[in-house]
Amino acid sequence: MRELKVDLGERSYPIYIGSGLLETAGDYVQKHGISIKSPLLVITDEKVAPHYLDTLLTSLETAGYAVASAVVPSGETSKSLKVYEEMMTSAIEAKLDRSSAILALGGGVVGDLAGFVAATYMRGIKFVQIPTTILAHDSSVGGKVAINHPLAKNMIGAFHQPELVLYDVDTLLTLPSREVSAGLAEMVKHGLIRDADFAHWCEENADQLLALDKDALAYGLLKGCAIKAEIVSQDEQENGIRAILNLGHTIGHAIEAIAGYGEFLHGEAISIGMVGSAKLGVMRGADASLHEDTKRMLKAIGLPTSLPEHLSTEDIMSAMMHDKKFREGHMIFIIPTAIGEVTIAKDVRAEDVRLVLEELKKEV
Ligand SMILES: NC(=O)c1ccc[n+]([C@@H]2O[C@H](COP(=O)([O-])OP(=O)(O)OC[C@H]3O[C@@H](n4cnc5c(N)ncnc54)[C@H](O)[C@@H]3O)[C@@H](O)[C@H]2O)c1
Ligand SMILES: O=C(O)C(=O)C[C@@H](O)[C@H](O)[C@H](O)COP(=O)(O)O
Numbered sequence: 075m076r077e078l079k080v081d082l083g084e085r086s087y088p089i090y091i092g093s094g095l096l097e098t099a100g101d102y103v104q105k106h107g108i109s110i111k112s113p114l115l116v117i118t119d120e121k122v123a124p125h126y127l128d129t130l131l132t133s134l135e136t137a138g139y140a141v142a143s144a145v146v147p148s149g150e151t152s153k154s155l156k157v158y159e160e161m162m163t164s165a166i167e168a169k170l171d172r173s174s175a176i177l178a179l180g181g182g183v184v185g186d187l188a189g190f191v192a193a194t195y196m197r198g199i200k201f202v203q204i205p206t207t208i209l210a211h212d213s214s215v216g217g218k219v220a221i222n223h224p225l226a227k228n229m230i231g232a233f234h235q236p237e238l239v240l241y242d243v244d245t246l247l248t249l250p251s252r253e254v255s256a257g258l259a260e261m262v263k264h265g266l267i268r269d270a271d272f273a274h275w276c277e278e279n280a281d282q283l284l285a286l287d288k289d290a291l292a293y294g295l296l297k298g299c300a301i302k303a304e305i306v307s308q309d310e311q312e313n314g315i316r317a318i319l320n321l322g323h324t325i326g327h328a329i330e331a332i333a334g335y336g337e338f339l340h341g342e343a344i345s346i347g348m349v350g351s352a353k354l355g356v357m358r359g360a361d362a363s364l365h366e367d368t369k370r371m372l373k374a375i376g377l378p379t380s381l382p383e384h385l386s387t388e389d390i391m392s393a394m395m396h397d398k399k400f401r402e403g404h405m406i407f408i409i410p411t412a413i414g415e416v417t418i419a420k421d422v423r424a425e426d427v428r429l430v431l432e433e434l435k436k437e438v
């Protein structure tokens with residue numbers, strides 16, 4: 075088992091990464107100050123529940139907790155006001171009090187939804203992240219919790235840090251292959267923004283990662299979580315450097331929203347967005363190899379790198395105006411300058427973005 079720390083003063087918390095952690099989850103939860111006298115609520119989804127819910131409930135009950143559970147439909151559509159309200163009802167019916175905690179058992183959808191319920195139930199109670207996807211090495215760390223609005227991704231949310239992240243890598247073995255690739259998109263992103271060697275390592279070990287090789291996964295997840303934890307520890311609420319974690323997301327979030335949440339998985343949409351950002355980087359003076367290298371790295375893990383013709387450029391342009399990085403009349407873009415290095419640009423011209431979107435439709 076490996077342990078990392080998200081260093082945020084009194085809101086600091088550990089990330090535990092290892093095998094067999096689900097069976098002992100009750101002990102971890104207790105060790106991290108979650109009251110045994112108040113009920114807990116586990117929020118999970120319909121695909122995760124049959125594999126892992128009983129193990130978690132047994133472990134929590136053995137440790138002495140009274141636990142209720144709520145199961146939401148799988149996929150992005152559960153990050154909605156409707157499902158949020160249903161989870162609030164579950165929390166009230168389970169009689170959660172201000173010393174209770176909500177546990178998110180699942181991928182980024184469950185983590186973002188359950189975290190937002192925890193952030194707002196009785197004005198905020200504790201929560202625990204128990205990630206079960208590769209993508210969630212990113213989403214479970216850092217405290218961004220949110221649901222979507224039909225017009226824009228993650229529009230209704232909060233910053234609410236978990237008490238701990240308990241990452242049992244054994245759970246990843248049941249992931250469908252499309253979800254494996256989508257999750258690896260954020261791993262490659264962590265290399266592209268901060269660590270060229272790691273980005274190259276992801277490409278060189280793509281086959282092992284796609285085959286869920288234990289050693290490759292353990293290294294990749296540890297490295298990805300460490301990069302994320304380091305950035306969040308410097309800038310918890312995205313007043314500066316944290317924005318770089320958004321590489322590929324301005325275009326990616328617009329694709330997710332206009333296609334109707336679910337057609338593109340988050341990792342797939344940001345993969346296309348990262349190729350677009352690399353193109354912008356080249357337009358602004360980076361070496362032309364940046365675009366080819368980025369595309370090759372993403373293709374190696376089975377991700378899309380071109381924009382389907384049926385998505386209208388103008389619809390994407392207007393969806394981008396709702397992005398949280400559109401501020402004071404400017405589109406803020408994370409632009410790579412080389413593999414492993416990015417800048418935060420406030421002067422990206424709309425016509426350049428439009429051109430990049432048109433070129434993304436011609437990518438092979
Ligand atoms: N908060 C953040 O910082 C942050 C960071 C990155 C992404 N996100 C968000 O995360 C979401 C995407 O997360 P995701 O890719 O984990 O999606 P997800 O939670 O929908 O999980 C992907 C799919 O895999 C299934 N699944 C999950 N774990 C499984 C397992 N172990 N075995 C079998 N099936 C399993 C789920 O039911 C779902 O169908 C997006 O909404 C994105 O916006 C948030
Ligand atoms: O943690 C962050 O900060 C990120 O930007 C991580 C992203 O991978 C993630 O998708 C996040 O939810 C996007 O943030 P948003 O503020 O653009 O909604």
Ligand SMILES: [Zn+2]
Pocket residue numbers: 212260323340344
């Ligand atoms: Zn993301």
